[in-house]
Amino acid sequence: MAQANAAERPNVVFILADDLGYGELGCYGQSKIPTPNIDRLAAQGRRFTRHYTGAPVCAPARCVLMSGKHLGHAEIRGNLQAKKNFPQFNEGQHPITEGVVTLAEAFKEAGYATGAMGKWGLGPVGSTGDPNKQGFDLFFGYNCQAVAHSFYPRYIWRNDEQIEINPNPIPGHRKKPTGEVKLEDYQAEQYAPYLMIDEAEDFISKHKDDPFFLYLAFIEPHVAMHPPEEAVDRFPKDWDNEAYRGQCGYLPHPRPRAGYAAMINDLDRYVGRVMEALEDAGVADNTIVVFTSDNGTTHPGVKTTHFHIGGVDADFFNSTLDLKGWKGSVYEGGLRVPMIVRYPGKVDAGSTSDTPGYFADWFPTLADAVGLKKPDGLDGQSLWPAITTGKDGGERKPMVWVYPEYGGQVAVNFGHMKVLRRGLKRKNPDPWEVYDVVKDRGxxxxxxxxxxxxIERAAKLLKEQTDENPLFPLTPPTFERSAASE
Incomplete structure (x- = not known):
């Protein structure tokens, strides 16, 4: 696609939720939590039913998204704190290297203003993975995923400057085995996510006359769960008959179901505010808006409680619909995520597509959409034909996941069919599994x-498509025809 004149080039707003399950939006079947703004986004654009993350947890999913490389080639394949190998940093995740060409860098090279608000997770401030060194003119939010466990942190970052927002911060982890769990014990002065949506609105207003790329990596509904009282009070008191005491990690909460719903409802309100800001700036019809999630909803915690990690009650909300597995898993519940694209005049309103795609596709897709220069070696393929016409652009490349955490897992999707194997770092790995994820998505x-x-085809492909990575080692399993369940 030839690069258009600056005035004609569309803006791009890419909204990434954090740990939002496939079934946690109204337009994907959620019945308890109202999400009118995201539902409206779907009504005005195209909703995809078979979109997948690049990895089942935070940092590697973001690496795949930003680099266009699947997990067999991505530098970051798991969550790893930077200080393990770079003791000079006391926060942040292991940094991507200077040689990685990010989506933000491609937008910047094309003359776009670039901004990111929310959670980064690909390298501390001052490292090679610093968002300002990876294509973003402005970064505002959490550099470190671990710090983002608190929604009332001491500080957040504006580029390389720490902005103190809470003199009395609330840590993201605490237990209360006995006694009354009080909401006010886990509240502080400034709720960080509200500052980030303010910043997003300001960015849109400031750059309304220039093409811009805005990456909104919101932190909801990742736990800890401590939204403001006003947000919790939107939901029925009779939902909750049991307080969460922190027994599955993160913070206690007196009304965990209401608290979790409040986080998703807040996320929806952010989307509404983004759309209103685009309208006010007069650029809503010339902006490609993408909404998706970095992985599925959080997984079960200890066996003595129905609560999942952080107090989430995924069964109550039917968070994955009928999908199997959770965050951290290469089953559909860990990988399949909501995805919506709105772009008036180019994308049919109220349309749906079952074209499969994943995070590695976003680099070539947005390159085709706005005329970016594509670096060599991208693993994804453009979804732009499917987004604009509802039809795929030809044969789908296999989608690849090489994930060394949660026991070691691999998966390959061949259209309707998916091959996976788990427990690869255990003494006795699980057998190979094959599913028709169209006829049997559960x-x-x-x-x-x-x-x-x-299985033979998948094993061969995994071997060919997996680079050695000493930081995140995982040797793809082999397969012998005579031992289908080796």
């Missing part, structure tokens, strides 16, 4: 015995 029937040729 992954209830393992077809491995019927499809040894698919």
């Amino acid at each position: 992954e209830t029937k393992n077809l491995a015995a019927e499809h040894p040729e698919l």
Whole structure:
């Protein structure tokens, strides 16, 4: 696509939720939590039913998104604190290197103003992974995922400057085994997410006359769960008959179901404010808006409680609908995420697509959409034909996941069919599994015995598509036809 004149080039707003499950939006089947603004986004654009993250947890998903490289080639394949290998940093995750060409850098090179608000997770301030060194003119929010466990932190970052917002911060982790759990014990002066949406509105206003790329990596509904009381009070008191005491990590909460719903409802309100800011700036119809999530909802905690990590009650909200697995898993519940694109005049309103795609596709997709220069070696393929016409652009490349955490897992998606294997770092790995994720999206029937040729193909592809990575080591498993369940 030839690069258009600056005045004609569309803006791009990419909204990334954090740990939002496939079934936690009204337009994807959620019945308890109101999400009118995201539902309106779907009504005005195209909703995708088979979109996948690049990884089942935070940092590697963001690396795949920003680099266009799948997990077999991405530098970051797990969550790793920077201080483990760079003791000079006391926060932040292991940095991507200077050689990584990010989506933000491609936008900047094309003359776009670039801004990021929310959570980064790809390298501390001052490292090679610093967002200002990876293409963003402005970064405002949490550089470090661990700091983002608190919604009332002592400070957040504006580029390389720490901005103190809470003299009496609330840590993201605490337990209260006995006694009354009080909401006010976990509240402080300034709720960080509200400052980030303010900053996003300001960025849109300031850059309304220039093309811009705005990356909004909001932190909801990732735990800890401590939204303001006003947000919690939007939801029925009779939902909760049991306080969460922090037994599955993060902060206690007196009304965990209401608290979790409040976080998702707040996320929806941010989307409404973004759309209103685009309207006020007069650029809503010339802006591509993408909404998705970095992985599925949080997984179960200790066996003695129904609560998931951080107090989430995923069963109450039917957070994954009928999908199997959670965050941290290469089953559909960990990888399949909501995805909506709005772009009036180019994307049909109220449309739906079952075209499969994943985070590695966003670099080539947005490059095609606005005329960015594509670096060599991208693993994804453009979804722009599917986004604009509802039809795919030809044969789908296999989608690849090489994930060394949560026991070591790999997966390959061949259109309708998905091959996976788990427990690869355990003494006795789980057997191969094969599912038809169109006919059986709940992954209830393992077809491995019927499809040894698919397993053989997946094992060969994984070997070819996995670079050695000493930071995140995982050797792809082999397969012998005579041992389908080795």
